[in-house]
Amino acid sequence: MLQDILKTPLIPWQDGSGDLTDVVLDSRIRLSRNLKKYVFPDKATDAELAAVLAEGERYMPSLNTLGGGTYESIHLYDLTSWEREVLAERHLVSASHIQKPQNRGLLLRQDGAVSIMINEDDHFCIQTGAAGLQLDKAWEDATQVDDALEAKLNFAFRDDFGYLTASPSLTGTGLIAGVILHLPGLVLMKRLNRIVQGITKLGFTMCGMYTERNEYIGNVFQVTNQITLGVSEEDIIGQLKKLATQIVQEERNCRNLLWTHNQNAMKDRFFRNYGVLSHAWMLDFYETIDFLSDFRMGIDFGIIQERPQAYHALLTAAGPAYLQWQAGKELNDEEQDLQRAKVIRQLLQDYAI
Incomplete structure (x- = not known):
């Protein structure tokens, strides 16, 4: 399964489906969760990290019953350095996750649409992806996995805060929702800064996916939420969908102007x-x-x-x-x-x- 994903330039879910695909390249969800009985990974011993990894693998069979495909358990230490780097380039793991591969793992669904990093910054990081503007689909996949794991594992949660995470900025929902956008029209028409300023006021942020010498390359940007505490997951996703739709309209207007003139x-x-x-x-x-x-x-x-x-x-x-x-x-x-x-x-x- 892993080798099939590594050797082909397209992950199965990157099939061109979804809405607004001329501008929205894909939708992504990331949920951070931690086990109550262990310290966060950056403070954990090797024995504690190994225990968390074993717990994730123990309950992987319950994920196979959710539909969407079977899962493979991958120990990052068993991979070559290039295999780990390819996984990071394809956003199936993060760059920080592969820096110390010992006792770090990945549960990967066969279509690549769901990957669960074990012992990254948090004990479990559930990542899902969907083509185009399909935040609801990505969210459904993420919540299914989250519910299945939470039925077996005791996640750190407080009624007054929500889910506890290694980074205080994620405490609450533990959710980062994002859309990746191709915005050459806004860049060429020099209208991107106005968009960035507007979404920042609403609690979202935009960053370039490719940078060189502090310059954005390729006109590919990701919009994500900055606030995870005091808001619901549905509010975050609903607001992001609305923002993405507005940005798509602005981008299309710019493209039409460029083409016309x-x-x-x-x-x-x-x-x-x-x-x-x-x-x-x-x-x-x-x-x-x-x-x-x-x-x-x-x-x-x-x-x-x-x-x-x-x-x-x-x-x-x-x-x-x-x-x-x-x-x-x-x-x-x-x-x-x-x-x-x-x-x-x-x-x-x-x-x-």
Whole structure:
């Protein structure tokens, strides 16, 4: 199961379904939970971490009865460093989770839509994903897993605070809900700052998914809630859905303006960058992420004849860890650039309409 997910550039749930997929790439839910009888992972002994990991594995069979697929238990220590890095690149684990792999684990559903990190910052971190704007679906998957585990495990909870977490900012619901958005129109029209200021006032935050030298690359942003205490999960998700819908409308308006007033320039830009992706002999990671933004925008305008899923596949294939895992060895910068261009040329052929 794990090897199938590692070797393919698309996780099964990244199927292009969902709402508003021209702007909303995917929806994500993250729930943090801790066992009452153990200290938080950063203060725990190896024996305590091992005990938490064993408890998670013991109750994994109850997750297999929920539907959606069976789960695999993975010990991070048993993986190669590149396998761990690929899992982090694909957001199935966090970067901090793989730094100390001993007594750290992952329960992974076969479609990759649900992953449960064990002994990250908290004892259990339930992560779910869904294509497009499908926060309700991601939330349903997360609550099913949460309920199944809570029926067997004694989570740390107080009536006056809610769920207790290692980070005080998560105390309460323990919920981080997020949507990942592709916003080239807002960036090109220089309207993004106004959006950021507006959502900050509502208790949400926006950050770039790819950054270099403090600059956002690729026009991909994640919007998440900042408040977890004193609000319900339903309120957080409902407000985020409303915000995402408003941002989508703003992005579409910007794209329409750009197209109306600069159609030839936009076509030229799309085809030039598509030409680089399809014929370049070497590609740097960050320039690839930038070109892929125009590639996806060109698909959305019907100019580039590729399936939308190609965008997700190419983002994965461009990752340094993915390239080195595929090669089975460490690659220097030049070797990565050569391999990246080769893989992208092939995938563009595979996903062409």
